[in-house]
Amino acid sequence: GAGVSQSPRYKVAKRGQDVALRCDPISGHVSLFWYQQALGQGPEFLTYFQNEAQLDKSGLPSDRFFAERPEGSVSTLKIQRTQQEDSAVYLCASSPLLQAYEQYFGPGTRLTVT
Amino acid sequence: AQSVTQLDSHVSVSEGTPVLLRCNYSSSYSPSLFWYVQHPNKGLQLLLKYTSAATLVKGINGFEAEFKKSETSFHLTKPSAHMSDAAEYFCVVSDGEDSSYKLIFGSGTRLLVRP
Incomplete structure (x- = not known):
């Protein structure tokens, strides 16, 4: 079956622009998570949804997110x-x-801000 | 707070030789530990998990890991490396009993397999 998909796969933005990254989870999955992975590092937790409710946003780095x-x-x-x-x-x-804790990951969106 | 340390950023082995990727954890309680693999342009894939059952855990593709509480280690091994094993490997601990969904990743070990 289809896995988690993300779009776009690559995004280049000029500093100061707004961006929107999309995630299509596996159908029927109630939990959804976002992580940020800096170059050469492991992913870091950003936020957690249970259905439409955002239960944890403790990892969001700033109010811009x-x-x-x-x-x-x-x-x-x-x-x-x-x-x-x-x-x-x-x-x-x-x-x-x-x-x-058993989570199925998408391929990610690589964001480059120039 | 929970954390994991991957002791090697890069490991290079010859095809057919054993693989050892080292991980130490720090946890204030009995942890849930995982190994994930990340192939280029593919999503992270769960290799295996430890959740306080058997201390020797078998995963996919011939990998296994042993939970050693006395050494706070959870090293990943495979008897014989295959070219397709070349990838980035992450040791992961879940954050805690109240936020077990929050995965804490190590910095990763890149495995190179030489022909």
């Missing part, structure tokens, strides 16, 4: 007024379980 999942399926991570330090791969993961 905003995530939503309005209908409990597709999610969008939005970054306003992008900065160079936002350059990273943004990973989305989903799980059929609540608060689950």
